[in-house]
Amino acid sequence: MNDNAIRNLNAFLQKVPYVRFLGMRVELAGDEMTAVLPFSPHLIGNPMLPALHGGAIGAFLELTALAQLSLAQPTQRVPKTVDITIEYLRSGRAQDTYARAILRKVGRRVANVQVEAWQDSRSQPIAGLTGHFLLRTAP
Amino acid sequence: MSDFNTAPLPERMLMAPHADALGMQLVSIEKGRGVMTTPWREELVGDPETGVIASGVVTALIDHTCGLAINSAMGEAMPIATLDLRIDYMRPAAPRTGVTAEAHAYRLTSTIGFVRAEAWDVDRGDLVATAQAAFMLNTRGQPLKGGA
Numbered sequence: 001m002n003d004n005a006i007r008n009l010n011a012f013l014q015k016v017p018y019v020r021f022l023g024m025r026v027e028l029a030g031d032e033m034t035a036v037l038p039f040s041p042h043l044i045g046n047p048m049l050p051a052l053h054g055g056a057i058g059a060f061l062e063l064t065a066l067a068q069l070s071l072a073q074p075t076q077r078v079p080k081t082v083d084i085t086i087e088y089l090r091s092g093r094a095q096d097t098y099a100r101a102i103l104r105k106v107g108r109r110v111a112n113v114q115v116e117a118w119q120d121s122r123s124q125p126i127a128g129l130t131g132h133f134l135l136r137t138a139p
Numbered sequence: 140m141s142d143f144n145t146a147p148l149p150e151r152m153l154m155a156p157h158a159d160a161l162g163m164q165l166v167s168i169e170k171g172r173g174v175m176t177t178p179w180r181e182e183l184v185g186d187p188e189t190g191v192i193a194s195g196v197v198t199a200l201i202d203h204t205c206g207l208a209i210n211s212a213m214g215e216a217m218p219i220a221t222l223d224l225r226i227d228y229m230r231p232a233a234p235r236t237g238v239t240a241e242a243h244a245y246r247l248t249s250t251i252g253f254v255r256a257e258a259w260d261v262d263r264g265d266l267v268a269t270a271q272a273a274f275m276l277n278t279r280g281q282p283l284k285g286g287a
Binding site: 052063081 | 155156194195199202221222227
């Protein structure tokens with residue numbers, strides 16, 4: 001993985017309207033990809049706490065998994081989400097959120113990916129996701 | 140606009156900024172059940188080649204509709220928090236088409252609410268996604284003012 005791969009991935013992500021809507025981007029830290037969801041008021045679910053919407057966090061986690069898979073298989077089409085399980089551990093506060101994905105198994109047709117999101121400290125994750133994604137060969 | 144804490148449930152569900160930003164609309168509500176919809180628009184597209192709405196939008200809609208169902212099942216409005224949410228995506232939504240979700244809070248204990256949800260684009264019988272979720276009830280230990 002290198003800067004160029006991350007640049008290409010960001011360029012690809014910014015072509016997706018919903019990624020721009022969320023405001024998500026990816027960065028390279030060492031040899032690992034970190035996804036960033038900068039805080040924005042439109043991501044709030046409960047204005048009284050305030051807390052990020054669980055749906056926005058879930059979508060960010062899923063997109064992080066897809067981004068990590070795209071990085072591993074740049075020539076393939078974007079995988080299709082088969083199922084996701086999201087665990088909410090702490091409420092997401094009104095600040096930037098980060099996520100990293102681990103490809104636990106990339107098979108011939110399906111990949112199993114695990115993602116964790118945090119805010120202040122990586123040792124205090126706010127949410128996790130495990131998902132299965134259908135791999136698709138290039139058209 | 141009334142206060143988030145005291146607003147009637149249907150109004151409060153639409154006052155969440157993220158729900159508002161996604162253009163969520165309330166379709167129907169009864170005790171333990173709720174239906175909400177997100178109309179298609181360009182900004183929400185997940186696949187620019189096909190114009191299909193992003194699965195993240197379906198996730199947010201399902202999460203929000205599950206919250207609606209739980210809130211409507213409780214006699215009084217209380218703060219809740221999603222514990223986990225599992226979604227199976229059977230197929231992508233049709234291009235340039237919005238998504239509707241129905242959630243059923245089928246069991247509430249004193250601390251946990253269990254919900255099932257389904258989402259479809261055009262035909263209620265031809266589902267895009269199904270979901271199962273568990274919520275913590277009353278996360279701040281006291282009821283909010285105002286009724287459900």
